[in-house]
Amino acid sequence: MRKLIYGMNLTLDGYTAAVGDDIGWSGPPSPELFQWWLDYEKASGLTLYGRKLWQAMSSYWPTGDQQPDATPAEIEFARNWRDSPKVVFSSTIDKVDWNTRLVTGDAIAEITRLKAEDGGPMTIGGATLAGAALRAGLIDEYVVVAHPVLVGGGTPFFAAVDNWVNLRLLETRTFPGGVVLTRYETRG
Numbered sequence: 001m002r003k004l005i006y007g008m009n010l011t012l013d014g015y016t017a018a019v020g021d022d023i024g025w026s027g028p029p030s031p032e033l034f035q036w037w038l039d040y041e042k043a044s045g046l047t048l049y050g051r052k053l054w055q056a057m058s059s060y061w062p063t064g065d066q067q068p069d070a071t072p073a074e075i076e077f078a079r080n081w082r083d084s085p086k087v088v089f090s091s092t093i094d095k096v097d098w099n100t101r102l103v104t105g106d107a108i109a110e111i112t113r114l115k116a117e118d119g120g121p122m123t124i125g126g127a128t129l130a131g132a133a134l135r136a137g138l139i140d141e142y143v144v145v146a147h148p149v150l151v152g153g154g155t156p157f158f159a160a161v162d163n164w165v166n167l168r169l170l171e172t173r174t175f176p177g178g179v180v181l182t183r184y185e186t187r188g
Contacts, residue, residue, distance in 0.1 A: 002114065003121040004048075006130045007040065007143025007183075010157040011150060016127045018151035021052065025149045030176040031073065033145070038077045040143070044084065045119045048111065050126025051090035054100075057081065062098055087114070089129050108136045131159025141185045142167065148178035 008016050009026050017023050029037065041047070049057065064070060064078035086100040089107040096102045103110050111133055114122060124130050124139070133139050144157065167184035174180050 001116060002045065002119050003140045004111070004115055004133065004138050005044075005121055005123045005141040005143060006125075006133070006139045007123060007141075007145065008125055008127070008130075008157060009145045009147060011154075012146050012148055013150045013152065014157050015151050015154035016157050017052075018154040021155070022151075023056070025151055026147055027177075030179070031071070033175040033179055034071075034073055034077070036173075036175070036181070038073055038080070040123070041077065041084065042080055044121060044123040046114065046122045047084060047086045048114075048122060048124040048129065049086060049088045050129030051088065051093060052128070053126035054086075054088045054090070054093070054096070058096075058098070107132055108138070111138055112136070127155045127157060127159065134159055134165070135162055139186065141170070141183060144182045144184070146180050146182070 009023075009029075010016050011018070011025060018025055061078050061081040064081070065075040066078075067074070070078070082098045084099060086096075086098070087103055087110070088096050088100055089103050089110070091104050093102060107129060111124075115138060124133055130139065166187040168187050169182065170185055171183040172181065
């Protein structure tokens with residue numbers, strides 16, 4: 001059975017995007033944080049995306065390694081992103097590329113099926129998709145990468161939950177610029 005990990009950058013007040021889907025608050029990550037995200041992506045056996053995050057990622061990373069100022073880590077990230085298996089959940093997109101499969105039906109049923117397979121851990125990104133998986137009790141680990149900024153509203157990292165979710169701290173780490181990573185696993 002695969003583990004499902006939900007991780008994203010978020011503001012200190014808990015938003016993955018400010019009002020209007022603005023993610024400008026995060027700025028470019030430090031080299032250390034970027035390397036951490038690269039290692040996180042390389043450890044994933046399958047990445048699950050909601051529509052908005054897919055559109056953001058696919059607007060840049062297919063050619064991210066061809067940018068004149070791309071760092072070696074960015075080149076590696078772009079190549080890994082293109083080659084890694086991905087699933088996009090959307091009822092409004094009609095085509096995906098770069099080793100990606102589109103699911104237009106029941107996301108929770110498909111995520112449940114994928115979790116039951118053998119393989120490496122799966123990562124899930126996109127607050128709406130992850131929120132549905134959270135409410136269904138499918139997320140095994142949370143990666144919270146909090147940036148020192150308050151935006152006052154937007155898309156929350158944690159969707160409203162129907163029941164308490166007890167967590168156990170696995171790791172904390174501080175990155176340049178005051179960014180703090182915390183990892184938790186679900187308990188019971």
